[in-house]
Amino acid sequence: MAEFPEETKDGEFERQEDAFRMMVGKEGGPLAVDGRYHLYVSLACPWAHRTLIVRSLLGLQDSIGISIADPVRDERGWAFREGHGHHPDEAEGFHFLGEAYLRSDPRFRGRYTVPVLWDRQEKCIVNNSEDDICRMFQESFAGPGARDLFPLHLAEEQAEISDYLYEKVNNGVYRAGFATTQAAYEEAVRDLFVALDEMAVRLERSTFLLGEHLVESDLRLFCTLIRFDMVYHGHFKCNLRRVVDCPPLLRFMRDVYLQPGVAATVNFDHIKRHYYGTHRELNPSGIIPLGPAAVFEKPGCGERDAGSR
Numbered sequence: 001m002a003e004f005p006e007e008t009k010d011g012e013f014e015r016q017e018d019a020f021r022m023m024v025g026k027e028g029g030p031l032a033v034d035g036r037y038h039l040y041v042s043l044a045c046p047w048a049h050r051t052l053i054v055r056s057l058l059g060l061q062d063s064i065g066i067s068i069a070d071p072v073r074d075e076r077g078w079a080f081r082e083g084h085g086h087h088p089d090e091a092e093g094f095h096f097l098g099e100a101y102l103r104s105d106p107r108f109r110g111r112y113t114v115p116v117l118w119d120r121q122e123k124c125i126v127n128n129s130e131d132d133i134c135r136m137f138q139e140s141f142a143g144p145g146a147r148d149l150f151p152l153h154l155a156e157e158q159a160e161i162s163d164y165l166y167e168k169v170n171n172g173v174y175r176a177g178f179a180t181t182q183a184a185y186e187e188a189v190r191d192l193f194v195a196l197d198e199m200a201v202r203l204e205r206s207t208f209l210l211g212e213h214l215v216e217s218d219l220r221l222f223c224t225l226i227r228f229d230m231v232y233h234g235h236f237k238c239n240l241r242r243v244v245d246c247p248p249l250l251r252f253m254r255d256v257y258l259q260p261g262v263a264a265t266v267n268f269d270h271i272k273r274h275y276y277g278t279h280r281e282l283n284p285s286g287i288i289p290l291g292p293a294a295v296f297e298k299p300g301c302g303e304r305d306a307g308s309r
Contacts, residue, residue, distance in 0.1 A: 016111055018129040025140025032140040034063040038091040040116040042069040043267040044274030046223035047130040048115040053219050054134045056261035058142040067091055071274035077112040100125055134216055149216040158217050165220045168195035177236030193240050203248035222256040225249060226266055229292055231275045244295055268294055
């Protein structure tokens, strides 16, 4: 997630490329060893959230520790503090995520983004790409019998829909929210809702995007939908429709949320405090809205601490 929004000369939002792309358990990469790696996340960030869900679905909580950043970020970047469902960094004692980046590469001059997979043995960042981290959790860390979030027979279709979701939905809300021209904003919003309508049509035919079994592509859509009515609809001006008004998307969002281990990774308080409290160029007052209420069965669901180790 961006520390500061980037834009092109046409007023469009453009995301920074990931800088660290080493693959654990692959040729030339470090070995996959329980306890050696640590995941730095923000519960507010949809990109980091996906890695946290994959870690939970694959049962890797005891293999890979986590540190949760304070949701309110300032010019110093993501910070580790105590309180409100997050904790000091117990792996390296970092006060700011930037310390991990600069320890890994003192010449690094980009933004300090989450997620980060940290090597506790070599004291460096292994990878800061959520796509790579999810794939490594499946292929290098998951044990026999773990659910398969990247089934081989769906590989081509899954790659295609994942790329589409990234461009039009996951990054689409940011392209709308951080656009600085009317044309760039309108293009992003139209693309976003065309894509959401296409996903709704798919979900009228099957439980998940690619059939009756949940795969990693579903988590890409879920991590945007779970934030949509609460943040993107108003804060990012993606307000043509709400998820709650689209039965297929709402049903899908609930089905993913109720998968064992997923609800505990969702923290609506962190989500709202980050977006409304950090993006002062969009919300100068910093006021955090009280609503909307979550649309799940149990009041308060998702407010639990995802940081249990």
